[in-house]
Amino acid sequence: xxxxxxxxxxxxxxxxxxxxxxxxxxxxxxxxxxxxxxxxxxxxxxxxxxxxxxxxxxxxxxxxxxxxxxxxxxxxxxxxxxxxxxxxxxxxxxxxxxxxxxxxxxxxxxxxxxxxxxxxxxxxxxxxxxxxxxxxxxxxxxxxxxxxxxxxxxxxxxxxx
Numbered sequence: 001x002x003x004x005x006x007x008x009x010x011x012x013x014x015x016x017x018x019x020x021x022x023x024x025x026x027x028x029x030x031x032x033x034x035x036x037x038x039x040x041x042x043x044x045x046x047x048x049x050x051x052x053x054x055x056x057x058x059x060x061x062x063x064x065x066x067x068x069x070x071x072x073x074x075x076x077x078x079x080x081x082x083x084x085x086x087x088x089x090x091x092x093x094x095x096x097x098x099x100x101x102x103x104x105x106x107x108x109x110x111x112x113x114x115x116x117x118x119x120x121x122x123x124x125x126x127x128x129x130x131x132x133x134x135x136x137x138x139x140x141x142x143x144x145x146x147x148x149x150x151x152x153x154x155x156x157x158x159x160x161x
Contacts, residue, residue, distance in 0.1 A: 001093045003029045004061075006083040007038045007048070008098035012116040014048035015142040016135060021123045022096075028057045030090065032082030036060045064089055076102050087111050117146060117154050124158040132158045 003026040013019045043049045072081035080102040087095035098115045106113045124132045155161035
C-alpha cells in the first residue's frame with residue numbers, strides 16, 4: 001500500500017501519542033520534502049518532529065512535477081501541494097490530509113483522502129484503539145479543531161453514539 005501524508009495528521013496523532021497507528025495501518029508512509037522541512041527543520045522540538053526524524057518507516061520523497069506544485073501553491077501551502085502531487089505521481093492508495101481545501105483538490109484529482117479522524121475511525125474498527133470518544137476529546141484539548149459534525153459522525157461510524 002502506498003500512502004503519502006501531509007504534516008497535519010502526523011502532528012495531530014503525535015499530540016496524543018498515537019503516531020504508531022499510521023505504521024500499523026499503512027506500514028511505510030511517504031512525506032514530501034516540504035512536509036519533512038515543516039515537521040523536522042522548521043518544527044524542531046514541536047509535535048511529530050523527533051518521531052519523523054528518527055523514523056525508519058516514514059520516507060521522504062521528492063516531487064517531480066514542480067510546475068504542478070507551483071499551480072497548487074496558489075491555494076495551498078507548499079506541504080499540502082507537494083503531498084497532493086506526490087500522491088498523484090505515486091498513484092497512492094491514500095493521501096493523508098486534514099485541511100478542507102487540500103482535501104477538495106485531492107478529490108478533484110481522484111485521490112483517496114483520509115484525515116486524522118478517518119484514521120482514528122479505522123483504528124477503532126480494527127481494534128487498535130478501544131474507545132474513540134476520549135481520543136477525540138483529547139485532540140480537542142490539544143488544539144486540534146474538530147467540527148461537531150465530524151465528531152458526531154465519527155462516533156456514529158464506530159457505534160459510540
